[in-house]
Amino acid sequence: MENTTLTASPKTLSKKPAGFFTKLVQQRALVLMSVPFLIWLFVFKYLPLWGWTIAFQKFKPAKGFFDQQWIGFEHFAFLFQDERFLRVLRNTLAMSTINLVLGFVTAIVLALLLNEVRHVYFKRVVQTVSYLPHFISWVVAASIVQTTLSPDGIINELLIWFGWVDKGNEILFLGIGEYFWGLFGASSVWKDVGWNTIVYLAAMTMIDPAQYEAAKMDGANRFQRIGYITLPGIKPVIIVLLIMQIGHLLEAGFEPQYLLGNGMNVDYSEVIDIFVLKYGIAQGNFSLSVAAGMFKTVVSFILLFAANYLAKRMGESRLF
Secondary structure (H helix, E strand, C coil), X not given: CCXXXXXXXXXXXCCCCCCHHHHHHHCHHHHHHHHHHHHHHHHHHHHHHHHHHHHHEECCCCCCHHHCEECCCHHHHHHHHCHHHHHHHHHHHHHHHHHHHHHHHHHHHHHHHHHHCCCHHHHHHHHHHHHHXXXXXXXXXXXXXXXXXXXXXHHHHHHXXXXXXXXXXXXXXXXXXXXXXXXXXXXXXXXXXHHHHHHHHHHHCCCCHHHHHHHHHCCCCHXXXXXXXXXXXXXXXXXXXXXXXXXXXXXXCCHXXXXXXXXXXXXXXXXXXXXXXXXXXXXCCHHHHHHHHHHHHHHHHHHHHHHHHHHHHCCCCCCC
């Protein structure tokens, strides 16, 4: 048999990867589609950053920029010496961590359960029911939570029915500060767990079905197929979403805490955003509010890059 040698043509060998501007021209339709978003991003996210200078001033709205009194890091020093700010920082970190853990675990578990359902109609019903609360505003959702947890609500009625609480001694759940973090976590899971499963279900559809068939032929049961095929298949998505959530660790929210909070649970319900509103904007202390917001942004930035670097060192998927 004669040996045949495949040789590449000179044109093929001399072909170089397309440069940046060449790709820009080739993908001009996508670039033009992204222009409005880039303009919005610049106007509403980057252009207002000059306002951070207010954090280093004793800002007076009636004075011009160059007439303001510069006081350096005085507001930052005040924040870390203020007992109220340290308390809201504790609440923010606690509720963010609870939301992070519960949100991830419940969303992944629900996605795994839905992926194993073979009855299409039942699967669609469960998905629809779990998605619906996400589209309810927190104003309506908080009202539902308050009604459910009220002394004459369904939770107390069930506790009385089971004999765990006596009639007339109903529990005022939102009046006990120590309960607030748990109630917030449960409310957030109820509202967003269905929506959070969408990404994981989409990632599961990218797994080759042949892997499940091969594992089934080898005698792997359903839990083994989940542990050795499904979870490793969606692991990159889990890591990327985890990195993004860690970057938002100081973003515990505003609406649920503001709407569910009251004078009895204020020591556990206030977060940084409420602190900014109550003790900064409402009292005209704009410099203090900007300092608190700046602190939150800088810490989030550091956490994001630290989580991404750690994922890179561990050989996992990362954002960049």
